[in-house]
Amino acid sequence: xxxxxxLGVTRVPARKRYVLRRWLLLGLSCAGLLACSAVxxxxxxxxxxxxxxxxxxxxxxxxQQLATLRPAIYPDGxxxxxxxxLAGNGARLYATQxxxxxxxxxxxxxxxxxxxxxxxxxxxxADKTLLTYWPYATTLFDTVARSMPPxxxxxLSADQLYALCAWLLERNGxxxxxxxxxxxxxxxxxxxxxxxxxxHRPTDGP
Amino acid sequence: xxxxxxxxxxxxxxxxxxxxFLDRRVFLRRGAQLALALPVAAQxxxxxxxxxxxxxxxxxxxHTDPGPATLDAPSQGVAGAGFSNYGMPAxxxxxxxxxxxxxxxxxxxxVSWTPLESLEGILTPSGLHFERHHNGxxxxxxxxxxxxxxxxxxxxxxxxxxxLLRYPLQSRLLFVExxxxxxxxxxxEPMQKPAGSVHGLVSCxxxxxxxxxxxxxxxxxxxxASWVIASGLDAAATEVSLPLxxxxxxxxxxxxxxxxxxxxENGYPLxxxxxxxxxxxxxxWLHRLEVTDRPVMSRNETAQYSELRPDGRADQFTFVMGxxxxxxxxxxGQHLPAPGVYExxxxxxxxxxxxxxxEVSADGGRNWSLARLEPPVLDRCFTRFRAAWRWDGKPxxxxxxxxxxxxxxxPGRAALVAERGRNGYFHxxxxxxxxxxxxxxxxxxxx
Numbered sequence: 300x301x302x303x304x305x306l307g308v309t310r311v312p313a314r315k316r317y318v319l320r321r322w323l324l325l326g327l328s329c330a331g332l333l334a335c336s337a338v339x340x341x342x343x344x345x346x347x348x349x350x351x352x353x354x355x356x357x358x359x360x361x362x363q364q365l366a367t368l369r370p371a372i373y374p375d376g377x378x379x380x381x382x383x384x385l386a387g388n389g390a391r392l393y394a395t396q397x398x399x400x401x402x403x404x405x406x407x408x409x410x411x412x413x414x415x416x417x418x419x420x421x422x423x424x425a426d427k428t429l430l431t432y433w434p435y436a437t438t439l440f441d442t443v444a445r446s447m448p449p450x451x452x453x454x455l456s457a458d459q460l461y462a463l464c465a466w467l468l469e470r471n472g473x474x475x476x477x478x479x480x481x482x483x484x485x486x487x488x489x490x491x492x493x494x495x496x497x498x499h500r501p502t503d504g505p
Numbered sequence: 506x507x508x509x510x511x512x513x514x515x516x517x518x519x520x521x522x523x524x525x526f527l528d529r530r531v532f533l534r535r536g537a538q539l540a541l542a543l544p545v546a547a548q549x550x551x552x553x554x555x556x557x558x559x560x561x562x563x564x565x566x567x568h569t570d571p572g573p574a575t576l577d578a579p580s581q582g583v584a585g586a587g588f589s590n591y592g593m594p595a596x597x598x599x600x601x602x603x604x605x606x607x608x609x610x611x612x613x614x615x616v617s618w619t620p621l622e623s624l625e626g627i628l629t630p631s632g633l634h635f636e637r638h639h640n641g642x643x644x645x646x647x648x649x650x651x652x653x654x655x656x657x658x659x660x661x662x663x664x665x666x667x668x669l670l671r672y673p674l675q676s677r678l679l680f681v682e683x684x685x686x687x688x689x690x691x692x693x694e695p696m697q698k699p700a701g702s703v704h705g706l707v708s709c710x711x712x713x714x715x716x717x718x719x720x721x722x723x724x725x726x727x728x729x730a731s732w733v734i735a736s737g738l739d740a741a742a743t744e745v746s747l748p749l750x751x752x753x754x755x756x757x758x759x760x761x762x763x764x765x766x767x768x769x770e771n772g773y774p775l776x777x778x779x780x781x782x783x784x785x786x787x788x789x790w791l792h793r794l795e796v797t798d799r800p801v802m803s804r805n806e807t808a809q810y811s812e813l814r815p816d817g818r819a820d821q822f823t824f825v826m827g828x829x830x831x832x833x834x835x836x837x838g839q840h841l842p843a844p845g846v847y848e849x850x851x852x853x854x855x856x857x858x859x860x861x862x863x864e865v866s867a868d869g870g871r872n873w874s875l876a877r878l879e880p881p882v883l884d885r886c887f888t889r890f891r892a893a894w895r896w897d898g899k900p901x902x903x904x905x906x907x908x909x910x911x912x913x914x915x916p917g918r919a920a921l922v923a924e925r926g927r928n929g930y931f932h933x934x935x936x937x938x939x940x941x942x943x944x945x946x947x948x949x950x951x952x
Contacts, residue, residue, distance in 0.1 A: 347673055353719050354672050357654070357662030365655055368793070371734050371744075371801045400610045409610040420817035425928045427813065435802050442804040445742035449611040449640050452740050496811065496821045498800075500748065 372441040376486030379440065383481040384462025386469040392459055393466055396448050405470055414470040420495065430471045434496050436488035440464050461485070525867045525901070526874035527846065527893040603633055604702050613641025613740065616683070618705030621833050621852065627678070627887035629708035631763045636770050637683045637706060639741035643790055647774045652758070656734075656796035659725030666760075666774055672715040675757060677780065678886045680854045682707035682826045684783035684810045690918065690933040695949040700836040703949075704937065707829075707854070709887035712778045714759035717752050721796075726753070730796045735777055738790035745786050746800035747779070751824075755780050758791070781856030781885040782824040783932070785810050815926035826856035828915045829934040830863055830890070830907035841945030844898035849876070853888045855909035860888040862908045867894060869902035869938060869952045870917065876905065901941040902952060918951055 347353050370378035393405070401407060405414030416428030425431075429439060444460050446452045455463070461480045468474035473488055594601065601623045607615025617636040619629055629635075636642075647666050655661035683706035689696040696703050726749070733752050737743040757778040760766060767773040772789030779787050785805050800806060800822070812820045830853035835841060853860045859882055864873040876890040890905065906915045916924070918935035940950040 347719060348722055353723055354668075355723055356668035356671055357660075357664045357720070357723060360653065360655060360661040360663050365661060368653070368655070371795060371797070373799065374802050409608055420813060420819075420928075421815065423927060425813055425817075427808070427928075429808075432813075432819075433808050435807065438802055438804055438807055441801075445744065446640060446740070449614065449740065452640065453742065495817065496807070496819050499820060499822045499824075 369445075372437050372444070374435040374437050374486070376437060376482050379437065379482035379485060380457040381482065382457030382461050383479040383484075384458050384460070384465050385479050386462070386465040386474065386476045388459075389462035389464070389466025389469075392455075392463050396455070397463070400448075405467065413467055420492070429467065430473075430491060432492050432495070434490055434493050436464070436468060436473070436485050436490055439467065440485055524872065524874055525895050525897065526849075526865060527895060601633070603635065603705075605636075611640065613638055616706060618701050618703075619708045620699070621701035621705050621707075621831065622699045622836050622838065623701070624833070625850070625889075627709050627852070627881075627889050628763065629710060631710065631765070631768050631771070634681075634708040634710060634762070634768070634771055635683065635706045637685070637784060638739065638770070638789075639743055641740055642770045643739050644769070645738055645774055645790055650774050650792070652775060652792055652794070654720055654724050654794045654796075656794075657727035657730040657798060658721075658796050659727070660723070662720065662724050664720070669715055669758065669760065669775070672719060674713050674760075675716055676711055676713040676761075677757065677778075678709065678711050678881070678883050679778060679780050680707055680709040680826075680885060680887050681778075681784050681787055682829075682854070682856070684785055684823075684826070684931040687829075687933040687935075688930050690935055690937075691922075691927050691930060693927075695938075695951050697837065697949055699838045700831060700833050700937075704831050706784070709854075710762050711764065712757055712759040712776075713761035713764075714757040714776075714778060717756040717758055717777075717794075718754070720758070721753055724796075726796055729798050732797050732800050734793075734795040734797055734801050735786075735788040735791060736793040736795075737772075737788045738792045743785075743788060743805065744801065744803045745788065745805055746797075746803065747786055747824075748822075749796065751779055751782070752794075779824075781826060781858075783810065783826055783856075786824055810931055812925065812931050813928040815928075823932060824856075826854075827932060827934040828855035828857065828860075828907045828909045828913045829853070830860075830905040830915055831937050832865070832903050832905050832939060835903065835941065835947050836939050837947050837949050839947050841896055841941060841947075843945070844896050846893060846895050849892045849894045849903060849905075851876075851890050851905050853878075853890055853905070853907040854886065855907065855911075855913060856885060857913050858910040859884045859886070860890075860907055861910045861912075863888070863890040864906050865890075865892045865894070866904045866906075867896075867901045870904050870936070873906070896941065896945075898943065898945075900943055902950060903939045903941065904936050904952070906936050 372378040400410035401413050406412050411428070413429050416426040416431040418426070418431045420427070420431060433439065440460055443463060444453070444455065464485060465474055465480035468480070468488060469476050473490070474480060478484070601620055603617035603619060605615065605617040607613070615638070619633050619635045624633070650666055652664045652669065686706035687704045689703050731749050732746050733749055734744060734746050759772070759776045759778045760774065762768060762771055767776055772791065775791045777788045777791045806821065812823055814820065830851055832849055832851040834850040835847065841847065849865055851863070853863045860878060863876040863878060865876045866873045874892060876892040879889040879891060882888050908914045916935055921933070921935040938950045938952045940948050942948070
């Protein structure tokens with residue numbers, strides 16, 4: 300390798316310079332082609348699938364085991380646990396569990412406001428709140444159940460969760476104060492912005 | 506010359522002496538006489554600028570070194586430091602860090618930005634990969650870890666890490682971008698912060714993992730299925746609904762990042778990687794995949810990561826990150842010490858495919874020149890672009906714009922705001938403008 304002239308330092312005859320430049324250009328083009336061919340992602344799994352010889356190292360799971368998983372909660376109420384709660388009980392829970400971040404009356408603080416919100420959403424400074432923006436009440440239950448309060452998430456009972464949701468919905472004029480909220484009731488709440496979303500189904504590509 | 510926007514043909518770049526961008530070959534050929542590009546002095550390194558300013562220019566146009574007369578480095582003649590079990594950045598580079606920002610009451614709810622303006626090439630060091638956590642980084646015991654795949658499948662399955670590591674692996678260089686990256690762009694006034702502190706919720710790594718389609722095939726997906734609900738082990742129990750087709754396509758269950766096992770803050774021990782899609786869908790600490798026939802409508806796919814339109818409706822499930830480019834040097838906070846030739850350097854990417862072309866402008870978008878794309882130019886990966894630019898010492902506005910392999914073009918800010926209003930919040934991908942004043946100081950401007 301030491302015999303190779305270092306381009307640009309060693310004097311190279313004009314003809315050789317031309318040839319070297321041609322080879323250099325060819326090399327660069329090849330590098331470019333390689334780069335282009337790499338644009339299409341390799342389909343590594345295809346061969347394994349065609350051969351029918353995937354490793355198959357998963358354990359089967361029994362229905363009893365699956366029943367221990369927290370069910371996904373859908374807008375129609377599917378997955379909601381049994382239980383119920385009144386807004387009055389929710390108010391007390393809110394004060395101890397939520398008010399320090401969301402404000403004493405749900406007006407917001409270091410966490411988003413949960414009560415009220417100025418419409419319409421076409422305003423230059425649109426207010427995207429539970430009342431003005433959220434399309435489903437079940438999402439509120441699910442979010443609180445899985446992630447609130449942040450210091451100790453996932454520990455509120457179903458009755459506590461229904462009570463909290465009852466209070467928040469009552470404050471927003473979406474649930475009566477004297478009616479216990481349960482799975483059927485929660486799924487029946489029609490949020491004001493229910494029809495405000497355009498659901499896309501993107502294909503993988505342009 | 507190729508132009509990115511068909512309607513910009515009247516603004517086709519002017520050739521020759523009129524264009525401040527030098528032809529690449531001219532630049533390289535003349536490099537020796539020009540003593541290469543002058544260094545761009547960062548704010549953090551005023552000594553560099555001072556040295557350049559202080560140095561005299563000799564008869565050949567080269568700067569004379571104003572430093573001490575001896576050329577031997579002072580470190581020679583002293584025994585070096587010993588070996589280390591895990592290397593760290595050079596001591597003098599310890600200021601190249603992720604800036605962090607989080608909620609006062611919930612320290613685990615926030616972000617850290619990749620300092621894009623301080624990095625080169627296309628790979629983000631793992632320790633500088635951006636973060637967006639909703640309630641902190643969980644400590645997951647790899648011995649206890651299991652992935653559960655269930656729902657509308659013939660055979661619900663559970664996998665531990667030892668099993669997953671025996672599956673065929675695939676490595677891909679891919680960017681990951683938060684759907685909320687660059688959202689300060691919606692503000693009325695341009696944010697005066699370094700490039701990475703505004704646009705740095707995007708990073709690029711080599712991800713290695715198991716193609717998810719293998720596991721889905723083993724479980725036997727029910728023909729009625731169309732969605733998959735993915736859940737993380739974080740304290741926020743982050744959960745999103747994803748179209749099954751993507752998961753049966755190019756989805757990876759990532760175990761490795763840049764050659765080593767995932768960093769804790771990037772999902773250790775298992776992270777979903779969905780090439781080109783917004784970061785929130787690429788669930789970290791992934792432990793559960795439920796195959797289903799409809800989306801669950803979680804908070805992060807309704808109240809958040811949806812885009813409000815000017816007409817008051819909102820776009821939902823806008824997963825693909827649009828084409829975007831950004832000049833990382835020179836950029837805000839940097840300083841051009843003197844007129845001369847500089848290399849304009851930046852990054853371009855698109856969630857739709859690969860980068861097809863990047864153009865650069867020095868006059869706020871009136872004239873454009875093609876930048877050089879540095880190989881490799883890969884699908885849904887950062888692409889580094891470069892352009893030699895002669896700064897004449899007059900005020901200039903530097904911009905870049907990208908076109909991807911599917912013909913998608915990065916919009917100007919005015920066009921983006923006109924189309925999407927000011928409350929879109931997510932998926933901001935407008936052209937970024939850096940103004941250079943007569944003193945060589947860079948600032949962020951809207952054009």
